[in-house]
Amino acid sequence: MADENDQLEDAVQARATIARLTEEVLPALIERLSASDLGELEVRENGWRIRLRRPHADGTPSDAPSSQRQPHPVMAAGLGGPAPGTGAPRDALRGLVSSPAVGYFAPRAGVEVGAKLISGDLVGYVDVLGVRHEVVSPVAGALRSFEVESGQAVEYGQAIARVEAEA
Amino acid sequence: MFSKILIANRGEIALRVQRACHQLGIASVVAYSEADRDSRAVQLADEAVCIGPAESRRSYLSAPALLSAALVSGCDAIHPGYGFLSEDDTFAEMTRAHGLTFIGPPPEVLERFASKAGTRTLLGKHGLPIIPGSGMLRDDAQALAEAERIGYPVLIKPSAGGGGKGMRMVRSPRELQQAMTICRSEAMAAFHDDSLYLEKWLEDNRHVEVQVIVDRYGNGVHVGERDCSVQRRHQKIVEEGRSPAMTDAQREALCDAAIKAVVVAGYENLGTLEFLLDRAGNFFFIEINCRIQVEHPVTEMLSGMDLVTEQIRIASGEPLGYGQDAISLRGHAIEFRINAEDTAHDFRPQAGVVERYLPPGGPGVRVDSHLYSGYEVPPYYDSMLGKLIVWGSDRNEAIARSREALDELVLEGLVTNLPLHRALLDHPTFLSGEFTTNLLDRVGSAAFLNAANAAAA
Numbered sequence: 001m002a003d004e005n006d007q008l009e010d011a012v013q014a015r016a017t018i019a020r021l022t023e024e025v026l027p028a029l030i031e032r033l034s035a036s037d038l039g040e041l042e043v044r045e046n047g048w049r050i051r052l053r054r055p056h057a058d059g060t061p062s063d064a065p066s067s068q069r070q071p072h073p074v075m076a077a078g079l080g081g082p083a084p085g086t087g088a089p090r091d092a093l094r095g096l097v098s099s100p101a102v103g104y105f106a107p108r109a110g111v112e113v114g115a116k117l118i119s120g121d122l123v124g125y126v127d128v129l130g131v132r133h134e135v136v137s138p139v140a141g142a143l144r145s146f147e148v149e150s151g152q153a154v155e156y157g158q159a160i161a162r163v164e165a166e167a
Numbered sequence: 168m169f170s171k172i173l174i175a176n177r178g179e180i181a182l183r184v185q186r187a188c189h190q191l192g193i194a195s196v197v198a199y200s201e202a203d204r205d206s207r208a209v210q211l212a213d214e215a216v217c218i219g220p221a222e223s224r225r226s227y228l229s230a231p232a233l234l235s236a237a238l239v240s241g242c243d244a245i246h247p248g249y250g251f252l253s254e255d256d257t258f259a260e261m262t263r264a265h266g267l268t269f270i271g272p273p274p275e276v277l278e279r280f281a282s283k284a285g286t287r288t289l290l291g292k293h294g295l296p297i298i299p300g301s302g303m304l305r306d307d308a309q310a311l312a313e314a315e316r317i318g319y320p321v322l323i324k325p326s327a328g329g330g331g332k333g334m335r336m337v338r339s340p341r342e343l344q345q346a347m348t349i350c351r352s353e354a355m356a357a358f359h360d361d362s363l364y365l366e367k368w369l370e371d372n373r374h375v376e377v378q379v380i381v382d383r384y385g386n387g388v389h390v391g392e393r394d395c396s397v398q399r400r401h402q403k404i405v406e407e408g409r410s411p412a413m414t415d416a417q418r419e420a421l422c423d424a425a426i427k428a429v430v431v432a433g434y435e436n437l438g439t440l441e442f443l444l445d446r447a448g449n450f451f452f453i454e455i456n457c458r459i460q461v462e463h464p465v466t467e468m469l470s471g472m473d474l475v476t477e478q479i480r481i482a483s484g485e486p487l488g489y490g491q492d493a494i495s496l497r498g499h500a501i502e503f504r505i506n507a508e509d510t511a512h513d514f515r516p517q518a519g520v521v522e523r524y525l526p527p528g529g530p531g532v533r534v535d536s537h538l539y540s541g542y543e544v545p546p547y548y549d550s551m552l553g554k555l556i557v558w559g560s561d562r563n564e565a566i567a568r569s570r571e572a573l574d575e576l577v578l579e580g581l582v583t584n585l586p587l588h589r590a591l592l593d594h595p596t597f598l599s600g601e602f603t604t605n606l607l608d609r610v611g612s613a614a615f616l617n618a619a620n621a622a623a624a
Contacts, residue, residue: 024201028222028547031356032516102218102236128235129265153239155217156232157201 025050095139097161099154103128105135106150115143123161126154141165168483169193169244169268173237174208176248177227179537179553180459181208184246187475196240198233200226202545207537216240221547227251230258234265244268244482250330250549253458256281270482272436272457273383279433283326283454284364290440290452293428298443298451300366307347311340313365320368323347325354325361331401332357336368336605366453371603373444374398375410376456377425378466380477381434386487389426390466390474391496392418396602397591399514399612404584405591406462407501408469411562411600412444421450426491429455437478461504461554464535468500468558499565503555503573505536507544509582510612518546522580527572531558531565534576544581552583562600566592590616 033052099105107124117123117137125132137143144162148154171194174184181197185208188195197212202221209215216236219226226232228251237245245262247253247270256277259269271277280286284302291297301313303326314321314337323346325333333354335346347363355361373396381387394410395403409418425440439456463474472494481487507517521542526534536553544552557572559565573589591597594615596606607615 024220024222024225025547027224028202028220031222031224032547102216102232102239104239128231129238131231155236156219156226157217 021050095141095144095163095165096159097123097135097137097163099126099156099158099160100135101126101128101133102155103133103153105148105152105154105160107146111143113143113145117141117143117163135160137161137163139163139165168485169242169479171196171240171242171244172270172479173198173233173240173242173245173267174248175227175233175237175245176251176253177203177206177208177537177548178551179535180248180461181206182211182537183535184248184475185211187473187479190473191476191479193479196236196242198227198236200547202547205543207539207542214240221545223251223548230255230261233258234261234267237262237267238265242267244270244479246270246479247458249458249461254281254456268482270436270479272434272438276433276435277457280455280457283324286455287452289432290428290455293431295424295428295440295452296450298367298369298453301364303362303364307344310343310347310363310365314340314343317365317367320370322366322368323350323363324366325350325358325363327354327358327360327362330357331398333361333363334401369443369445369451371446371605373410373412373602374403374441374604375413375421375444375450376439376441377422378463378474379426379429379434379438379440380474380481380487381430381436381438382481382487383435383484384486385430386490387426387430387434388487388489388491388494389422390470390472390494392422393462393465395462396604397597397607398604399607401604403462403504404506404607405501405503405588406465407499407562407565408465409496409499410444413448417448417450425452428452436481437474461551462502464533464554464556465500465502468531468533468556469496469498470494471497498558498560499562500556500558501565501569503557503569503588504584505552505555505578505588506584507550507552507581508584510584510587510616514584514612516546516550517581517583518544520544520580521552521578523577524579525575525577527555527575529568529571529575531568532572533557538578552578552581555588566598587612587616 029052103126105124105126108122111123118140119137121137122134123137124135126135141163144164146161147159172188173196174181175198185195194213197208197215198218199206199209199215200219200221201217218232218236219229245267252258254277256274259274259277262269263274287297299317304310320336320338323335333350335350337343337346350363351361375392375394377392378390379387391408392410393406393408395406397405437459439460441453442450443453444450459475459478467474508514509517521538521540524538524540533556534553538552555572557565557569559568570592573585596602
């Protein structure tokens with residue numbers, strides 16, 4: 001049972017890593033590669049690796065034979081699971097509702113501690129120069145606590161609430 | 168004067184601005200992306216706010232994120248540093264609309280000098296010799312016609328930004344057509360703006376620029392020139408002052424013409440006017456940079472001034488308070504840009520952990536860097552790790568001290584361009600002060616490195 005839980009957690013963790021890689025790391029790297037005159041860019045960090053390759057003018061990657069045409073840029077991510085020593089915040093990250101932007105937080109009316117949430121449920125908003133950015137729960141479960149008060153200034157990634165994930 | 172400044176940048180310039188704020192007794196807030204959580208500026212900050220993920224479009228290039236960070240932390244001004252949004256008139260306008268001051272030229276001044284073609288015309292009217300060039304190009308057909316009019320070779324340049332991105336020198340209509348597509352996509356990727364223009368290419372030119380400071384009341388001074396002729400693909404690597412290629416009379420004529428023209432044209436705040444110098448010593452204005460520049464320490468070493476505090480002071484509305492007589496430039500200074508890139512392999516950028524870092528010391532030696540032992544260089548941004556600036560009473564002394572400083576500097580864990588700098592200091596063309604902007608590319612940096620090593624052995 002414990003093993004199954006661990007496997008499940010690993011899978012959740014891996015999915016979170018992939019999501020982070022595709023949403024945040026990859027666009028930054030594509031930007032960097034496009035702005036340079038390089039053919040290839042590779043990044044390694046804690047058990048994963050991303051390599052971007054720019055196509056030649058004829059559409060082939062710089063070092064691949066022309067028979068292996070691929071759409072580009074290519075992402076080759078090797079996910080070796082979380083590296084030792086980096087798994088500490090795993091439990092804490094699960095069920096953590098974090099701020100999508102820097103601004104002022106306001107909870108959604110009617111959402112209170114103990115409320116049942118499903119993944120993607122709206123918990124509140126962060127007001128950025130008058131524009132509301134949605135704060136959503138990443139998992140299904142019960143809202144355990146708010147970490148910030150209504151009207152409080154929050155930064156990007158700051159913990160806003162905790163959700164007790166369903167078993 | 169301001170009470171609290173948001174530093175909307177990263178790396179060494181964030182530290183540089185932070186130092187100026189501390190010195191002026193102004194509180195500061197460092198805005199940082201998730202990738203810069205462990206940066207030196209954040210460690211030393213009075214206050215720091217995470218503004219977004221690593222991707223600069225959502226952090227250092229996001230006007231809403233930066234403005235929101237400034238407002239929630241109670242700042243009354245924003246220092247944009249260089250690069251990112253430092254010359255963005257829309258961002259400057261938004262800053263003002265939210266009741267904050269943009270530390271740089273006011274938005275209408277940025278707008279007036281935003282178009283490079285327009286700026287050339289404007290400053291040409293006020294007495295500066297200008298490089299022949301085109302206006303903004305609509306399409307390839309217009310580019311071909313304009314190139315024909317100007318005469319080959321021509322340089323294709325992006326209307327926005329700098330740093331050599333989206334720039335190509337071409338010698339024929341065929342080359343022009345091929346390069347236009349590449350330049351457009353490079354410019355789009357780097358600046359989100361793919362508009363291009365053409366400039367006449369001078370063979371064997373030198374790049375010389377003039378530092379100016381102008382307050383909002385029309386008082387202005389120049390703080391001499393810098394020579395930035397050591398370049399690789401239009402990207403500056405080494406800058407020095409005074410220019411080894413100019414006589415005192417030539418310098419005076421250049422700096423005088425530059426400050427007169429910008430004051431009359433209504434420029435305000437710190438700025439740099441860039442010129443090309445031909446073999447005969449004629450100079451041609453190419454563009455103005457409306458921001459603090461990477462190479463500003465060269466001028467600081469020569470003048471004893473603090474250009475960042477001057478910039479903050481003037482942006483707050485204080486008058487300049489001194490005239491040209493108060494500026495005196497002493498000795499010679501050289502700046503080396505230390506980049507995490509592999510010179511031997513086409514300058515491939517490097518990311519990773521700085522295992523050991525020990526900066527050099529001694530008289531006239533200054534290091535502006537955000538490095539520390541154990542710092543992990545993130546792969547998302549510019550590859551510059553810092554700058555070594557060396558002053559001497561004359562060029563020879565500055566070069567001798569530079570050799571010593573580069574030998575002392577320890578930077579392990581990453582491949583850097585330090586060997587190229589060291590090789591440069593033994594190269595006869597550099598020693599004689601006869602470098603031209605295309606020299607490194609023409610010779611090839613790897614060949615250059617080998618030749619210099621052989622000469623030194």
